[in-house]
Each structure stands twice: as structure tokens, then as C-alpha cells.
Amino acid sequence: MRGERQPRRWDHSSILSWLREENEERLVELWEVADxxxxxxxxxxxxxxxxxxxxxxxxxxxxxCGIRAPRTxxxxxxxxxxxxxxxxDEAHSRGYGTVVLQSGEDPGITADWLAGLIxxxxxxxxxxxxxxxxxxxxxxxxxxxxxxxxxYLLRFETSDQSLYAAxxxxxxxxxxxxxxxxxxxxxxxxxxxxxxxxxLIGIPGQSYASLANDVLLFHELDLDMVGVGPYIAHPDxxxxxxxxxxxxxxxQVPGTELMTHKVLALTRLACPEAxxxxxxxxxxxxxxRGQLLGLGRGANVVMPCLxxxxxxxxxxxxxGKAEATSGEEWHHSLLxxxxxxxxPPGRGQGPRSHTAQPVx
Ligand code: SAH
Numbered sequence: 001m002r003g004e005r006q007p008r009r010w011d012h013s014s015i016l017s018w019l020r021e022e023n024e025e026r027l028v029e030l031w032e033v034a035d036x037x038x039x040x041x042x043x044x045x046x047x048x049x050x051x052x053x054x055x056x057x058x059x060x061x062x063x064x065c066g067i068r069a070p071r072t073x074x075x076x077x078x079x080x081x082x083x084x085x086x087x088x089d090e091a092h093s094r095g096y097g098t099v100v101l102q103s104g105e106d107p108g109i110t111a112d113w114l115a116g117l118i119x120x121x122x123x124x125x126x127x128x129x130x131x132x133x134x135x136x137x138x139x140x141x142x143x144x145x146x147x148x149x150x151x152y153l154l155r156f157e158t159s160d161q162s163l164y165a166a167x168x169x170x171x172x173x174x175x176x177x178x179x180x181x182x183x184x185x186x187x188x189x190x191x192x193x194x195x196x197x198x199x200l201i202g203i204p205g206q207s208y209a210s211l212a213n214d215v216l217l218f219h220e221l222d223l224d225m226v227g228v229g230p231y232i233a234h235p236d237x238x239x240x241x242x243x244x245x246x247x248x249x250x251x252q253v254p255g256t257e258l259m260t261h262k263v264l265a266l267t268r269l270a271c272p273e274a275x276x277x278x279x280x281x282x283x284x285x286x287x288x289r290g291q292l293l294g295l296g297r298g299a300n301v302v303m304p305c306l307x308x309x310x311x312x313x314x315x316x317x318x319x320g321k322a323e324a325t326s327g328e329e330w331h332h333s334l335l336x337x338x339x340x341x342x343x344p345p346g347r348g349q350g351p352r353s354h355t356a357q358p359v360x
Contacts, residue, residue, distance in 0.1 A: 010269055010270070012209075012212050012213070012216060015212040015215050015216065015266055016208055016209060016212045018030055018262060018265075018266060019208050019211060019212060019253070019259070019262055019263075019266075020208060021262070027262070030262065030265050030266075030297075031261075031265060031296065031297045033265070033269065034264070034265035034266075034268040034269060034297055034298040035296055035297060035298070037268050037269055037272050037298075038268050038298055038299075038300055040272075041272040041273050041353060042272075042273065042274075042275070042300045042353045043300075043353070044342065044343050044344065045300070045343070045344055045345065045346035045347070045350070046295060046300060046301065046302055046338055046343045046344070046345055046346060047097060047098070047275060047300065047301045047302075047345075047346035047350030048094075048095070048096040048097070048098075048301075048302055048303075048304060048345055048346065049096060049097075049098040049099070049100050049130065049277070049301060049302075049303045049304075049350075050087065050088075050090070050091030050094070050096045050098065050099045050100065050303075050304060050306045051099075051100045051102060051280075051303045051304065051305045051306060051307070051325075052079070052084055052087045052088070052091075052099055052100065052101055052102070052306050052307055053102050053103065053305070053307040053311065053312065053315035054078070054079045054084055054101050054102065054103045054109070055076075055077065055078040055079065055103035055104060055106040055108065055109060056074070056076055056077055056103070056104050056311070056314050056315045056316075057076045057077075057078055057103070057104050057106040057108055058103075058104025058105050058106060058134070059104075059105050059106070059107060059171065060104070060105050060134065060168075060169075060171070061169050061173070062167060062168050062169075063166070063167045063168070063169075063237060063238045063239045063243075063244045063246075064167055064200065064203060064231060064234070064237060064239045064240075065234070065237065065317050065318075066234035066236060066237060066316045066317045066318055066319070067104050067315065067316065067317055068237060071236055071237075073236070074236075074314060074316065075314055076314070077311050077314055078103075078106065078108055078109070079308075079311065081113070081116070081117050081120070083308065084101070084117060085117075085120060085121070085124075087099070087306040087307070087308070088121050088124075088125060088127065089124075089125075090306055091127065091306055092125045092127060094304075094331060095345060096127070096304070097127060097128060097346060097347065097348050097349045097350050098127055098128040098129070098130055098150075098151075098349055098350065099121065099127050099128075099129060099130070099306075100130040100131075100132060100153070100303060101114075101129065101130070101131055101132070101133070102131075102132040102133070102153075103132075103133050103134070104134065105133065105134030105135060105136075106133070106134075109133060111139065111140045111143045111144070112143075114131075114133075114144055114147075115143050115144055115146070115147035116147075118144060118147040118148050118149050119147050119148060121148075122147075122148040126348075126349075127349070128150040128151065128349035128350070128351070129148060129149045129150055129151070130149075130150065130151040130152065130153060130194075130196075131144060131149050131151070131152050131153070132152070132153040132154070132196075134154070135154070135180065135181065135184055136184075138187050141184075141187060141188060141191055141193075142191055145191045145192060145193060149193070150193065150194060150349070150351075151193055151194040151195075151196060151224070151225065152188045152193045152194075152195060152196065153196035153197070153198075153225060153227060154181055154184055154185060154188070154196070154197055155181075155197050155198040155199060155200070155227060156178050156181045156182060156185070156197050156198075156199065156214075156217070157178075157181075157199055157200055157203075158178065158199055158200065158203060158206060158210060158214065159178055159199075159210065159213050159214050159217045160178075160205075160206065160207075160210040160213070160247075161177060161178060162247055163203070163205045163206060163210065163246060163247055164176065164177065164178045165177065166205065166244055166245050166246045166247065167203060167205070167239065167244065167246065181197075182221075185197055185221060194224040194225065194351060194352055195221075195223060195224050195225070196223060196224060196225030196226065196227060196275075197218070197221065197223055197225075197226065197227075198218075198225075198226050198227035198228045198229075199211070199214045199228055199263075200228075200229065200230075200231040200255075201228055201229065201230050201231060201253060201255055201259055201260050201263055202230050202231045202252075202253050202254050202255020202256065202259060203231040203239070203246075203253075203255070204231075204239055204244075204246045204252070205246030205247045205248075205249060205252075206231075206249075206252065206253045207249045207251050207252070207253065208251050208253055209251075211253050211263065215263065215266045215267060215270050216270070218267055218270045218271050218274075219270035219271060222271070223271055223274055224274055224275065224351075224352040225274055225275045225276070225277075225301075225352070226267050226271055226274050226275075226276050227276075227277055227279055228260065228263045228264060228267060228276075228279065229260065229279035229280070229281030229282055230255035230256065230257070230259070230260050230281050230282065230284075230285045231255040231281075231318075232255065232281060232284060232285065232318035232319065232320065232321075233318070234316070234317070234318050234319055235319070255285070256285065257282065257285050257286030257290040257293075260279075260281075260282050260285070260286070260290075260294070261290075261293060261294060261297045261298075264276060264278070264294050264297050264298040264299050265297045265298040266298075267298060268297075268298030268299075269298075273352055273353045273354060274352065275300060275301050275350065275352060275353075276298055276299045276300055276301060277299060277301035277302060277303050278291045278292070278294030278295050278299040278301070278302055279291075279294075279303070280303065280305065280321060280325045281318065281321075282294055283325050284318070284320045284321055288333070288337070291325075292337055292341070295341065295343060296341070301350070302325070302334065303325070304325050304326065304330070304331055304334065305325050305326035306326070307326070312326060
């Protein structure tokens with residue numbers, strides 16, 4: 001296993017001690033090691049991925065998520081192909097190299113319809129297409145790959161079995177396991193997708209030890225993309241209301257900006273070549289400053305949101321998200337910040353780097 005080549009300082013106990021570290025001077029060491037690794041393995045470019053939230057319809061009941069099926073008060077939408085293509089044009093004209101089509105787990109997004117849309121995007125632009133549509137069948141994933149989709153994002157959310165079962169019920173309340181999502185990640189790999197996964201940070205019931213396991217699993221899965229972000233309580237969800245049979249633990253991880261930065265840095269060390277976004281959830285808890293700091297602590301990707309105004313507010317997976325990373329003005333201020341940081345926007349599709357040396 002690749003893990004055996006890891007030096008001792010990146011084993012479970014050292015990850016754990018970094019996660020628990022509160023001394024700012026000592027943490028500077030972690031930031032510097034991660035930033036140096038980032039520069040060496042993926043360079044200075046920041047890849048911009050245009051996020052289009054194509055539907056907020058969802059058949060699942062994840063206890064943490066604001067667009068879960070049981071929420072009857074939330075207006076549901078599914079964008080039309082022409083609305084999505086207009087957003088794709090906007091991504092292209094802003095110079096982004098990738099569009100990310102994200103949604104709830106929406107059976108109304110059919111295999112044929114989406115395959116046609118992917119083909120249209122590929123015909124009219126040179127953009128990479130990333131999908132993030134939840135747990136879909138092998139046949140659907142194969143059809144979309146054939147149509148030209150390049151990448152797929154599916155977070156395993158937590159590697160802790162009992163926590164996963166508590167927060168992520170299967171269809172019709174059936175039990176579910178992290179292995180369900182891990183099996184799909186293996187299928188995606190087999191189909192030739194670039195594979196992305198990740199976790200929530202600070203979900204109720206998440207211990208420091210289980211978060212350290214998550215980082216080790218990123219390495220074991222040899223992920224091409226890793227998205228990590230703080231859990232943000234949504235008042236209209238069971239977890240946001242303090243409900244749900246989550247395990248009671250003494251060492252609860254906080255869903256803070258600082259904890260997210262620690263996980264970003266450790267993720268860079270676990271997966272040196274991966275594309276790692278400074279996520280919208282990080283921008284929500286830490287504002288622009290927290291997100292930009294993340295780019296100096298391991299991250300190399302930003303995902304500006306292109307969802308049209310009339311839908312964006314309804315893709316409310318957590319509160320406060322709407323304002324975080326969208327709009328023309330925010331786009332221009334991002335470019336100005338990147339310029340000041342000496343981190344140019346990436347050119348082209350920005351696939352996973354394969355220039356890195358093995359972890360040493
Ligand atoms: N339906 C797709 C996309 C979900 S949204 C899927 O399940 O993969 C993308 C990510 O948002 C999820 O993977 C989850 O990690 C994150 N998310 C959901 N609810 C959240 C919350 N309350 N706080 C922070 N992140 C959340």
C-alpha cells in the first residue's frame with residue numbers, strides 16, 4: 001500500500017496531533033510545509049471551476065443537508081438545458097477551464113437528457129465537465145462518461161461507519177454505509193473519470209480520530225480532487241435542530257475556519273498532486289479572507305458560483321451560502337486578490353497533476 005511509503009510524521013497519530021494543535025506559531029510550520037508541497041506538486045496556478053447548481057430536487061434525506069427530500073417548504077427547481085448552456089458560456093467567457101454541474105440526487109435528471117447536454121457543452125466549448133449529482137447507477141455514470149464528462153465529485157462525507165449510517169439514511173430509510181459511496185468511487189475510476197471525494201468537517205458526532213482516518217483514506221484512495229468544508233448547521237434539518245441518532249462523543253471536532261485550514265494542509269500532504277478547492281463553505285464561515293488563506297495552506301482551486309440569481313437562493317444546502325462566492329463583482333475581486341498573491345488563474349482544464357514525486 002502507498003501508505004507504507006509515508007514517513008512516520010504523516011501517520012494517524014501525527015495527523016491527530018496536528019488536528020489538535022492550537023499554538024499558532026507551531027501551526028505556521030504546517031502551513032509552510034503544505035504550501036511548499038502545493039507549489040512543488042501543482043504549481044502556483046489557481047484553477048477556477050464554474051459551479052452551476054442545476055437542480056435542487058433530491059430523493060435523499062441526509063440529516064445535514066438543507067435540500068433534503070422531506071423539506072416541503074423549499075421551492076424546487078431544475079434548470080433547462082438552455083439555461084445551463086448560458087451559464088457555460090459565461091464560464092467560458094470569464095476564462096474558466098471547467099464547469100461543475102451539481103445537484104441534489106434528482107431522478108428527473110435522466111441519463112439521456114444529461115448525455116445530450118454534456119455533448120452540447122463539449123461541442124461548443126473546450127471546457128472540462130465535472131459532475132456532482134449524488135449516487136447514480138453504473139449505467140448512468142458510463143453513459144455520461146461516454147458523452148464526454150471528465151470528472152465526478154462524490155464526497156464520502158465521513159469514514160466513520162456509525163456516524164455515516166446516522167446522518168445519511170439510504171433510500172426509504174434503509175441502512176447505508178460509507179462503502180456504498182466508496183464502491184461508486186471505484187466504478188468512476190474504472191470508467192476513466194478523474195475522481196473527487198471529501199468530507200464534512202465538524203459534523204455532530206465526528207471525533208478527531210475519525211477525521212484523522214478520513215485524511216488517511218484520501219491518501220489510500222489516491223484521489224484526483226479532494227473537497228473539504230466545514231459543516232454549517234441548517235435550522236430546517238434534523239441535525240441543525242439537534243436531532244438524529246448521532247454518536248455522543250467527548251472530543252467533537254469544531255466546524256471552524258481554523259480546523260478547515262488544518263484539514264486542507266494535511267490533505268495536501270496526503271494527496272500532493274490533487275486539485276483541492278478552498279470551498280464555498282469555507283468562504284461562508286471565514287469570509288473571503290478565510291478562503292484566500294486556504295489558498296496559502298494547501299488549496300489550489302476556487303469554484304465561483306454561476307447559478308442564476310433566481311435559483312441560487314434555493315440551492316440552500318446550508319444557510320448563508322447564497323452571497324458567498326457568486327456574482328460578477330466577486331469574480332473581479334477574486335482575480336485582483338489572486339494577482340496580489342502572485343497566484344495566476346489557471347489556463348486550460350487544469351486536470352490532476354502527474355508531475356509530483358512520490359510522497360517523501
Ligand atoms: N447531491 C450531491 C451534491 C450535494 S452538495 C451529493 O450528495 O454528492 C455537495 C456537498 O455539500 C455534500 O457532499 C456535502 O458534503 C456538502 N453539504 C451538505 N450539507 C451541508 C451543510 N449543512 N454544511 C456544509 N456542507 C454541506
